[in-house]
Amino acid sequence: xxxxxxxxxxxxxxxxxxxxxxxxxxAQKFKVFEDPRIDKVEEALPSANCGGxxxxxxxxxxxACVKADDLSNLHCPVGGNDTMSSVASILGMDAVAQVKxxxxxxxxxxxxxxxxxxxxxxxDNCTVAANLYGGDTGCEFGCLGLGECVEVCDxxxxxxxxxxxxxxxxxxxxxxCNACVEVCPKDLFELRKQGxxxxxxxxxxxxxxxxxxxxKACAVACIGCSKCVKECPHDAITIENFLAFIHxxxxxxxxxxxxxxxxxxxxxxxxPPRKPKPEIKKEPVVDLKQSIVxxxxxxxxxxxxxxxxxxxxxx
Amino acid sequence: MLKTFSKGGxxxxxxxxxxxKAIEVLPLPQKVSIPIAQHIGAPxxxxxxxxxxxxxxxxxxxxxxxxxTNIHSSVSGKVVKIDKIVESSGYKKTSxxxxxxxxEWVETIDRSLDLKKxxxxxxxxxxxxxxxxxxxxxxxxxFPSHVKLSVPKGKKAEILxxxxxxxxxxxxxxxxxxxxxxxxxxxxxxxxxxxxxxxxAIIGIENNKKDAIEHLISLSKEYDGIEVNALKxxxxxGGEKQLIQALINREVPSGGLPIDVGAVxxxxxxxxAVYEAVQKNKPLFERVVTVTGDSIQKTSxxxxxxxxxxxxxxxxxxxxxxxxxxxxxGGPMMGKALNSLDAPVTKGTSGILxxxxxxxxxxxxxxxxxxxxxxxxxxxGLEPFLLMTLTQKRLFDKxxxxxxxxxxxxxxxxxxxxxxxxxLDYIRLGKSNVSQIIxxxxxx
Numbered sequence: 001x002x003x004x005x006x007x008x009x010x011x012x013x014x015x016x017x018x019x020x021x022x023x024x025x026x027a028q029k030f031k032v033f034e035d036p037r038i039d040k041v042e043e044a045l046p047s048a049n050c051g052g053x054x055x056x057x058x059x060x061x062x063x064a065c066v067k068a069d070d071l072s073n074l075h076c077p078v079g080g081n082d083t084m085s086s087v088a089s090i091l092g093m094d095a096v097a098q099v100k101x102x103x104x105x106x107x108x109x110x111x112x113x114x115x116x117x118x119x120x121x122x123x124d125n126c127t128v129a130a131n132l133y134g135g136d137t138g139c140e141f142g143c144l145g146l147g148e149c150v151e152v153c154d155x156x157x158x159x160x161x162x163x164x165x166x167x168x169x170x171x172x173x174x175x176x177c178n179a180c181v182e183v184c185p186k187d188l189f190e191l192r193k194q195g196x197x198x199x200x201x202x203x204x205x206x207x208x209x210x211x212x213x214x215x216k217a218c219a220v221a222c223i224g225c226s227k228c229v230k231e232c233p234h235d236a237i238t239i240e241n242f243l244a245f246i247h248x249x250x251x252x253x254x255x256x257x258x259x260x261x262x263x264x265x266x267x268x269x270x271x272p273p274r275k276p277k278p279e280i281k282k283e284p285v286v287d288l289k290q291s292i293v294x295x296x297x298x299x300x301x302x303x304x305x306x307x308x309x310x311x312x313x314x315x
Numbered sequence: 316m317l318k319t320f321s322k323g324g325x326x327x328x329x330x331x332x333x334x335x336k337a338i339e340v341l342p343l344p345q346k347v348s349i350p351i352a353q354h355i356g357a358p359x360x361x362x363x364x365x366x367x368x369x370x371x372x373x374x375x376x377x378x379x380x381x382x383x384t385n386i387h388s389s390v391s392g393k394v395v396k397i398d399k400i401v402e403s404s405g406y407k408k409t410s411x412x413x414x415x416x417x418x419e420w421v422e423t424i425d426r427s428l429d430l431k432k433x434x435x436x437x438x439x440x441x442x443x444x445x446x447x448x449x450x451x452x453x454x455x456x457x458f459p460s461h462v463k464l465s466v467p468k469g470k471k472a473e474i475l476x477x478x479x480x481x482x483x484x485x486x487x488x489x490x491x492x493x494x495x496x497x498x499x500x501x502x503x504x505x506x507x508x509x510x511x512x513x514x515x516a517i518i519g520i521e522n523n524k525k526d527a528i529e530h531l532i533s534l535s536k537e538y539d540g541i542e543v544n545a546l547k548x549x550x551x552x553g554g555e556k557q558l559i560q561a562l563i564n565r566e567v568p569s570g571g572l573p574i575d576v577g578a579v580x581x582x583x584x585x586x587x588a589v590y591e592a593v594q595k596n597k598p599l600f601e602r603v604v605t606v607t608g609d610s611i612q613k614t615s616x617x618x619x620x621x622x623x624x625x626x627x628x629x630x631x632x633x634x635x636x637x638x639x640x641x642x643x644x645g646g647p648m649m650g651k652a653l654n655s656l657d658a659p660v661t662k663g664t665s666g667i668l669x670x671x672x673x674x675x676x677x678x679x680x681x682x683x684x685x686x687x688x689x690x691x692x693x694x695x696g697l698e699p700f701l702l703m704t705l706t707q708k709r710l711f712d713k714x715x716x717x718x719x720x721x722x723x724x725x726x727x728x729x730x731x732x733x734x735x736x737x738x739l740d741y742i743r744l745g746k747s748n749v750s751q752i753i754x755x756x757x758x759x
Binding site: 117118121122123125127128131132133134135140209 | 399406743
């Protein structure tokens with residue numbers, strides 16, 4: 001072997017050894033201690049990185065869990081109570097059970113109830129449309145039907161119903177991650193208690209106009225008549241700005257408010273059909289309820305309707 | 316070689332049909348509804364009650380903050396209600412509805428049409444007078460004028476620029492104003508110069524208004540320090556940053572205001588309103604509105620009272636043609652489509668534009684072909700295609716880094732896009748998100 005080769009081998013290997021030593025000591029010096037429990041907690045989480053817990057991702061949530069003294073303010077809506085109890089067992093803390101919530105759409109203004117007053121031709125994006133104008137119907141509070149909520153849903157829990165032009169929540173898939181609540185420019189989504197057997201009663205309207213104006217714009221708008229407030233035996237309903245709201249912590253799901261609503265703005269989901277009573281008239285609301293009951297069963301997302309463009313006068 | 320701004324710009328067809336129509340006074344409507352938020356900034360606070368009798372020019376809502384202004388009754392009559400009324404956007408905004416009875420003006424207003432050249436007002440009183448009269452930028456942005464005239468400490472105004480560009484196609488209200496009220500506009504300019512303490516003013520007018528340029532040049536000989544400059548026709552020359560660059564070759568820095576380069580820009584309409592407020596004691600309750608369109612019978616320029624329903628203007632211009640597909644408030648480039656014909660004329664309504672059905676609709680959006688036309692026409696040197704993509708992907712920190720807030724929303728990018736992409740729609744969305752992020756960051 002020529003001396004050149006030997007010199008090369010020796011010099012390169014000594015450079016390698018010296019660098020390795022430097023790297024080793026630097027790594028020791030600047031070592032960051034990370035609680036090994038963080039990795040374990042992260043593994044127990046669903047890794048959806050949806051942000052539903054209020055943290056930017058599952059890792060940040062895991063860090064917060066490890067740092068926290070108790071888990072009462074921390075909840076992973078996607079994993080639910082099962083995940084939280086396994087997180088609690090890793091950390092040796094007690095899990096605090098939280099009520100399972102679900103997103104509900106507080107607008108029922110399908111095309112048949114809410115006639116179009118103009119045509120929208122702009123970008124297919126609810127926020128763009130909401131910044132521009134009040135919407136393509138007479139109701140400035142209602143669903144714009146451009147499906148931004150469907151786009152942001154990471155769990156396939158929303159799809160656009162082509163017939164009504166409005167999004168539908170797929171009950172089995174919804175994890176209450178809050179993404180749709182945050183994105184909707186009209187604040188139409190609300191996280192409510194899922195309820196026993198998925199039974200919920202809520203007011204599917206956000207219209208804060210006076211009764212007459214609301215009714216003119218949409219046949220199923222809440223007109224603020226306060227009949228439901230009088231009917232409710234549990235004081236669960238309040239009215240503000242001509243709009244009723246059912247508080248789900250007080251509501252006992254007695255269904256008394258539903259038949260008294262003159263505009264059928266109160267929706268009930270997953271209840272068994274009512275026994276026909278002679279004094280209560282059969283109302284067209286039955287159709288509505290059936291479509292709501294169907295929510296949980298339909299799983300196939302449908303293509304959204306893109307036939308909307310900028311405002312224009314159409315009269 | 317005529318001056319113009321250097322970056323970007325487009326040449327849409329001018330279609331100024333109503334250019335030779337003299338300004339007519341629109342008959343008084345039966346009822347007006349006057350929104351309390353017609354300007355940028357805080358909505359004014361109503362100071363009248365239901366069933367009050369008001370006179371024309373009486374104050375009905377007071378300025379609520381520095382960036383805000385007064386609102387005056389545009390008619391005499393009885394306040395029928397103060398309620399949320401649908402305005403041009405389709406949202407309901409608080410408005411004062413007045414039923415018209417006769418036309419009795421507040422006594423202090425000088426109703427004579429004589430020209431009053433002599434400026435007797437003290438410099439310090441001018442800004443208050445302008446605030447009292449509720450004057451806002453009449454070019455369309457409706458920024459309260461007294462705010463622009465209050466030069467912040469440490470800055471100095473060197474030059475006043477009067478914007479007579481009217482670069483929007485179809486609109487002719489400023490053009491007619493310069494022709495018919497040229498002398499008043501010049502006196503108004505003098506008053507604005509006095510308020511700012513500057514000795515030089517330039518009126519910039521695009522070269523498609525040769526008669527107005529000649530008229531103002533001949534009149535301006537009597538007024539020291541006022542210069543009239545013709546400009547090459549190019550949209551959006553009426554943007555203040557573009558106009559400053561075209562006239563005095565200074566570039567307003569990113570995120571800055573014209574005062575940073577020593578300039579203050581006002582519209583000719585504003586100059587006229589200032590003349591009326593200072594010399595005639597008349598608050599801003601009427602303005603010139605162009606009513607035009609391709610198939611409208613009688614294109615016109617009207618002096619309309621604020622709060623007049625748009626439908627009355629269209630009626631006065633011969634009614635709505637059968638083929639109308641879209642009605643726009645403002646110009647075709649920056650105006651907004653109207654939701655309802657009951658919407659009132661506000662301080663920012665420079666025109667009502669009726670598009671026939673075949674011109675009314677947007678074309679189908681196609682994929683971006685990377686031609687970079689939007690980049691080359693952007694007068695602010697932005698990359699619209701990139702801003703749109705970043706906004707769609709909700710990467711708002713990058714949208715901010717790409718200077719989205721510099722966008723003046725002129726619409727040149729959307730106009731020029733061969734794939735008909737809604738570039739400006741998404742840039743606006745990006746801008747509103749970025750400003751929200753900045754606000755919450757500043758709070759911390």
